[in-house]
Amino acid sequence: MAVKICIIGAAGRMGKNIAEAVYNNENADAAGAVDRKGSDVLGQNLYETAGCGKGGPVITDDILESAKNADVIIDFTGAEPTYNNLSIYEKAGKPIVIGSTGFSDEQKKAVEKLSEKVPVVLAPNMSLGVNVALELIKEAARLLKGYDIELVETHHNMKKDAPSGTAMAMAEAAAKGAGLNLAENAVYARHGIIGERKPNEIGIQTLRGGDVAGDHTVFFFGNGERIEITHRAHSRKTFAGGAVTAALWLADKPKGMYNMQNVLGLV
Ligand code: NAD
Numbered sequence: 001m002a003v004k005i006c007i008i009g010a011a012g013r014m015g016k017n018i019a020e021a022v023y024n025n026e027n028a029d030a031a032g033a034v035d036r037k038g039s040d041v042l043g044q045n046l047y048e049t050a051g052c053g054k055g056g057p058v059i060t061d062d063i064l065e066s067a068k069n070a071d072v073i074i075d076f077t078g079a080e081p082t083y084n085n086l087s088i089y090e091k092a093g094k095p096i097v098i099g100s101t102g103f104s105d106e107q108k109k110a111v112e113k114l115s116e117k118v119p120v121v122l123a124p125n126m127s128l129g130v131n132v133a134l135e136l137i138k139e140a141a142r143l144l145k146g147y148d149i150e151l152v153e154t155h156h157n158m159k160k161d162a163p164s165g166t167a168m169a170m171a172e173a174a175a176k177g178a179g180l181n182l183a184e185n186a187v188y189a190r191h192g193i194i195g196e197r198k199p200n201e202i203g204i205q206t207l208r209g210g211d212v213a214g215d216h217t218v219f220f221f222g223n224g225e226r227i228e229i230t231h232r233a234h235s236r237k238t239f240a241g242g243a244v245t246a247a248l249w250l251a252d253k254p255k256g257m258y259n260m261q262n263v264l265g266l267v
Pocket of ligand 1 (some may be wrong): 010012015037077079099
């Protein structure tokens, strides 16, 4: 039987792509759709708003009501709205896939607390390619001892958080592989007379422009050579498909905290 999904942030760039991915997946069905209070799309049908088909559940601003017949919730609203809705998600009592990025440490802890009550997938990037890249980056960092690690990410000009959640996950993977503490070694900006690069620095730089769905490159600079590991998302469909895969996987899991590596069977 199809897994029934409620999409929170239904009118967003990701929400619409997730609606289309659900529409095209015979193992999934949309059981509810929510956007913020005052949104123009309230009262519209999900698939029509997404431009992928006719009908679909009516978009409301009431999570508990919209999620009541769902097996799984998918939330792609942003760190702040997700954080503000955590108590409602606890009340709803459903497994939840969270794709929002940019959580502070405190907000992340609150998400972890929710996972004591319901199963939670929290992943800053739902694509198979990025999650494989995370493994490659960790391994490269382990093998390339002493190489300078730098990371550049590029996203569209509407993105609100920086660096991207994916960039931070890649930086974490590199730090782990190299045996470094990311918080102690991350450098987010360079300007002026900054002196020589410290050997353990992990530079993380952000570009914003146009409609880029998401590009990430991790550089390992050595003497006389460098290795670059790049992931380019051509479209948001890769994240949306991953979110639906995560929802189908999570539907029958016990409460707890999961990530995309768990969903994809990479760990
Ligand atoms: P967006 O601004 O286009 O969409 C967000 C949607 O959420 C909007 O329709 C907005 O009205 C709605 N919203 C805001 N507050 C709400 C609330 N309280 N209740 C219900 N709906 C609410 O943004 P986007 O580009 O779709 O990205 C959304 C989030 O997903 C961002 O944090 C982004 O970084 C993240 N993202 C994650 C992945 C991944 O693979 N995990 C991929 C792409 C984007």
